[in-house]
Amino acid sequence: MRSASVRPRAPAAAASDHLRLPVLLLMAVAAGLCAGSNYFNQPLLHSIAQDLRVSDAAAASTVTLAQVAYACGLVLLVPLGDKLERRGLAVGLMLLAAAGLFLSGFARSLGLLVAGTVMTGLFSVAAQTLVPMAATLSDPQRSGRAVGLMMSGLLTGILLARSVAGLLSGAGGWHTVYRAAGVAMVGVATVLWFVLPTSRNAAPQSYARTLRSLGTLFLKHPRLRSRALLGALSFASVSVLFSTMALLLAGPDHAMSDVQIGLVGLVGVAGALMASAAGRLADRGWGQQTTAACVLLMALGWGLLWLGGDSLTWFLAGILVVDIALPGVHISNQNVIYQLEPEAKSRINAVYMTTYFIGASSGSALGALAWRLGGWSAACAFGATLALIAGAALWNDQRLARGPTPG
Structure with missing residues (x-):
């Protein structure tokens, strides 16, 4: 009605x-x-x-x-x-x-x-x-x-x-x-x-044709691939934290209740503020620098989280830094990919977000495995490694942004 x-x-x-x-x-x-x-x-x-x-x-x-x-x-x-x-x-x-x-x-x-x-x-x-x-x-x-x-x-x-x-x-x-x-x-x-x-x-196009065009866009735009990979690696890194933080905080070192663990999550609301700031910086032509700073923050955050294994203060500092870094990378990525083919924003977004969440699910699964094999230290090492690999993906994207080298 x-x-x-x-x-x-x-x-x-x-x-x-x-x-x-x-x-x-x-x-x-x-x-x-x-x-x-x-x-x-x-x-x-x-x-x-x-x-x-x-x-x-x-x-x-x-x-x-x-x-x-x-x-x-x-x-x-x-x-x-x-x-x-x-x-x-x-x-x-x-x-x-x-x-x-x-x-x-x-x-x-x-x-x-x-x-x-x-x-x-x-x-x-x-x-x-x-x-x-x-x-x-x-x-x-x-x-x-x-x-x-x-x-x-x-x-x-x-x-x-x-x-x-x-x-x-x-x-x-x-x-x-x-x-x-x-x-x-x-x-x-x-x-x-x-x-x-x-x-x-x-x-409207047919459903089959719309789905086929997603692959076409992925193959057509190198920077869609590079930024999607960067997003996937970044979200994978943070998902290691998402899948293991409750196990750490509820464990003997912190012995926190569900309510207390939930309140710890409030620290991450600062990430929403970073998303807005990252968008404004990208509009001013600082997108690449913003992305680089956020990838660096993500790696730094894992060092703080490792120290947080037996210190709530360090853990809170680490989760704050990581939750600021991820939205910064994400919004900067979207600023780049939406300019590749403006008339195909929805489909480009579908390609990017699919890759983004594949990274998240992989990070969660491997993070849980790292926890099972080596506890919090192994989870932190794996999360930091993913952040460093994201840095390599950003370097490749910067190379693509500069275009082919003359000669």
């Missing part, structure tokens, strides 16, 4: 048809909720392992599965935004993600938790359909502001997810986190259905 004022948009829509700030804010909240849903489990791993009577490593596997499922959704579902009606697609994906959250929230075995985690990860890519939708339906002169607002909501959701999960778990157990998030997802999706206008690509 739709109100009479909601109608398909013509290319030259009147100013009154553009999305208003309250609607954009709601879309930003939705994007943050969708993205954050894949991070609720990170401070809860020890509690999940104890409650379901599985090993810490088995519980940590849900972090990897969430990111693998999200990467699959980026490839298989996000391109549908160029083919299907966007409002229905976004709301439908959110409701399916909510179903996954409820499945996790009522899980009494690792198998059901895995199923709920995969379902939530796959369909929470609704966030990546809302971002281009905001740009399409906003005033063309303010589309950059709209996308910036959406990215701020998305990043804040990711950064706050760990803290909210820890607090809710302390109040009612780890199941409460997923149940509350499922209710919130259904509520936000319902409101979006009534406030968003319908929107459809005027000349």
Whole structure:
């Protein structure tokens, strides 16, 4: 059911048809909720392992599965935004993600938790359909502001997810986190259905052709490949932290509760501020320097985290530095790739984000393995190694940016 004022948009829509700030804010909240849903489990791993009577490593596997499922959704579902009606697609994906959250929230075995985690990860890519939708339906002169607002909501959701999960778990157990998030997802999706206008690509391609074009773009643009690799390595490095920090903080050296672990995650909110600063620096022509500084910070952060094995002060300093560095690299990467082929931003974003989350899932899996083989020291060594390899990827990107050497 739709109100009479909601109608398909013509290319030259009147100013009154553009999305208003309250609607954009709601879309930003939705994007943050969708993205954050894949991070609720990170401070809860020890509690999940104890409650379901599985090993810490088995519980940590849900972090990897969430990111693998999200990467699959980026490839298989996000391109549908160029083919299907966007409002229905976004709301439908959110409701399916909510179903996954409820499945996790009522899980009494690792198998059901895995199923709920995969379902939530796959369909929470609704966030990546809302971002281009905001740009399409906003005033063309303010589309950059709209996308910036959406990215701020998305990043804040990711950064706050760990803290909210820890607090809710302390109040009612780890199941409460997923149940509350499922209710919130259904509520936000319902409101979006009534406030968003319908929107459809005027000349949609076939689904198969859209998917094929992703590979074409990847092969066509060397800097898309170099920046995607840089993003993947950076996110892999930080994902080593995501998949092991709860195991360290809940262990004998720190003996922290889920609530305390969640509060530690609040330190990372500073990363959202870095995203905005990185965007402004890139606009001023400092993108390469910003990326280099953030990669260096990431490597430095792992040194601080290693010292944090038995010192909470050093650990907090390390997580602050790492959570500042990752958004800085990510926003700088997006600034570069969006300029490669402006008319294909959505598909270029799908290629980049898919690679980005493949890196995340690989880092989580290998980080859990490093923890199992050598504890916190091994995890820190592996995370730092990935940061150094990201530095090599940045060097290659800088070479491509300069172009071929004369002679």
